[in-house]
Amino acid sequence: MRMSGAGTTACVGALLAAALGLAGCQRESGSGTGRSTGSATGRVAESGPGAAFLAVDECGSRGRVSVTEVPCGSERAAARVIARHDGRAGTGPRCPARTDFVLHISRAGSAVDEDGDGAVAQGYACMRNLEPPHPGDPGGGGGPRTVVGDCVYGEGRGEVRETACDGSGRRTPQYRVTAATSARALCPPDTDLYVTLGGARPVGCAARL
Structure with a gap:
């Protein structure tokens, strides 16, 4: 996901959250574009029923x-798989918009290890928490994708990050994504920041709160 503003350019960096947490991170600039991603990562033990x-x-x-x-x-169940793909999340199909976090699945102890970290990528699972909170919901302050209804704040050095729209996050929201369009010219007149969302309507139109 990328962002830029009507007087602000944005370029985004990925924020790695701890095992089952999420947050979106982006770089902001006057009227450019940026990318924002959030994904949870964890080594997965390949065992189960x-x-x-x-x-x-x-x-x-x-x-x-x-x-x-x-x-x-x-009682140990925490999240459900809502989509599952082979390969790496960065090059494979995108997770559904309601995904709370992405779990990267790897097999430990394999004879083939591309980067020497002791694990080989097997795929990724798009996970939805069984109970609230749901950071992937619009305005929830996280998830691997930025969607209409999400809010962001400026962090300095041209960066913006996603935060909960209700103010429950550590930072106060400054912009809300109000629409998704196929081109910037189709954004509402009050748009202050453009966010690259990807998909059929890749331009997110964000207004200052």
Whole structure:
């Protein structure tokens, strides 16, 4: 996701959140563009009751080092898989807009290890928390995608980050994405910042709060 303003340019950097947390990060500039992404990462232990690890509609436990597949009715279940893709999240299909966090799945101890970190990428799962909060919802202050209804604030050095629109986050929201269009010229007149969202309507129109 990218942002730029009607007097502000934006270019975004990815913010890595801790295992199951999320936040969007972006660089802001007068009337340019920027990108914003948020994704949760974690080494996943490939074990669980299903034939395929964390397939769509299966659930995972909450953990900082590893995530285990568990029955969705279990008291350990924390989030459900709403989409599952092979490969790397940066080059594969985008997760649904309501995704709360992206879980990068890797197999430890494989004979093939591209970067020497002890794990080989197997794919990624788009996860939705079973209970609130839902940072991926519009205005929720996180998630791997910026969507209409989300809010951001300026952090200095040309950067902006996503924050909860209701003010419950650590920072006060300054802009809200009010519309998604195919071109900047189609944004409402009160647009102060443009956000590159991707997809069929890649331009996000954000107004100052």
